Amino acid sequence: MADSVKATLPAADWTQRPALAELVAALGPGNARWVGGAVRDTLLGCDAHDIDAATPLTPKQVIDRLDAVGIRTIPTGIDHGTVTAIVEGGNVEITSLRKDVSTDGRHAKVEFSSDWKEDASRRDFTINALYADPGTLEVHDYFGGVADLKAGRVRFIGDARARIREDYLRLLRYFRFQTRFGGELDAEAEEACAELAPGLKGLSRERVGWELQNLLSLPDPSATVARMRDLGVLQVVLPESGRHEADKLAELVAAERVADLAPDAMRRLAALLPAVPPVAESVAARLRLSKSQRERLACAAARDVRDGDDPRALAYAVGIPCATDRLLLTGGDVGPLRDWDCPSFPMKGGEIVERGVAKGPEVARVLRAVERRWIAEGFPDRVRVEALLDEELGANR
Template structure:
């Protein structure tokens, strides 16, 4: 089988990188590997082009530089050099075999055996190679069939592959979400369930990154249901639950952060604990926290002024996120939620139109009274839906009433 009509395969940058490697190691020293081959085969977009080679990392580096290209030693301990051609990166990794693994990290040795390299990969559809002309090589004998049929099957024994790196449990469900069809592979699913306790060895950052990738799939529902049934979801999100609202949020949004939000209770304390344990990026942590706090005063019966008041206090994104959660929980009120979300997303909160100087001109000295009067003004201004005029008269009345 030959890949045809692939822009990335025929691009001048790709040809330059492959020519540089072949000049150093011969015509069979380098092959495309993994995702680019898999996605090209099944008609999916190709974002990254990875290359496997029999050259050592040092030889790869020299070959790339000799061709006038930039070489970046991005992972020499694991055999990876990144070539830059026409501003496009190509990860080039020497063929490897595992010397030892602890379920989290592996010590590798370099090899020139393509079958040995394929044997240490996770799934058969990822153990696909293609030469410079696009001819596919399938060392496991099942990778092409798996890719075309939507089967996510471990290379060799599933338990062995998982014990090499327990993150492969999450990868099993992530690849099923993106590329799987039908039911998950029974042997792989059973191994994931049996070995799920080993995920405790993984760093939180690796787990959360894999979870977010899974949730970004067009429809992660079947994969999440399989994860839940296997006891894997409960290990990474013990506070969470897979409710009907998850299917609702999947229909409403492809945002993985919103999908993560719907898996956990709308409780700021719980959200903070999830973010801490998974070591979520700060922007994700803050977004989840803001939506949880805003959720206390957000519902689908809100009026426009109430939405604007909530946006003023919590920010437009937090209110829109909380509204989307309510909509996922009550899909029969989607039209009302849509109007409210439009207000939350488009309305720009004004700045408080008065300050301490305005009170000073009215004879109020700086101090606690200034703060009290400003808070009282702000509360009335919000309650009246942020009027643009009449601020001086309102402030004067507050000062007068305070003195009376």
């Protein structure tokens, strides 16, 4: 079948980089097309970030041709046909055209191909299977991706169930792309996601965790997450999240906007979990989150409606990032933390010893008592701290 829609890529800045022209020339006439996100985003008038290219050349041929003109390469995914070219302005991933030989829902065994449409047919969504000629900027669209972009429709290529069974992560990617680009829901895709959601259990937890973070980092994923729950998808990847928690996400997104804060995946993941630290720690371990992410998730789970009584005291106790999370999650005011540097307590135990208190538990008790009063008074200066110490020691005498 011929290209379904004729379109031309706008002449964005990245399409005119001299380094990319050198790269294309090194690969040879007809041996490179831009593909995927850069093409899709440029058609939408959005900034393109990662630049990917497809080629009928084998990885070895790519390496040899680039090496001949002094362009360094890294075999980042050579078993699957991907070579990274190191060029000025941003590296380019170059992938040989491929066809699937077999899939198991997580990985695919591929063979190299010379057929552009065959390569396009193994991709996930029509809007990601768009290729652009580097010279003419003509867009090659084999499955109606340009029309889908214009309609705000995220549609699997071919049979949705078949595409998901090839790699179940595509099920979660569908919801992420629906959040970014979708407007009109695709009934076949929604039904396939609901039916095949149990297959997500076979994916590595790291892949699921990463995809969840990508989704939750988008400006407003709350409606999508609610629909994931209605379709039974959220329960598979995040069974700890009930309907109340799914609704809580929408409230958090609204609170972030009022506070003029950027989207934050960990804060939003905390909203989707009950306020129970052991549950948060269990989810963090299952999703293979980093140590800092685990600690933040557990801290947010320890939230209490009383956190808003004194935001700065809370921030002093748990740190500004966690305090911000807890305040937003409980409806508190983060205003007092804006442009505020959390101070350090300006007194050490040795100063109390110098005042005649014997080393031991009494020093620690006095130090804690003075610190509590210092916090309650709004972190006054050193002069006031010394006065608080005088009062505490006088009271003890």
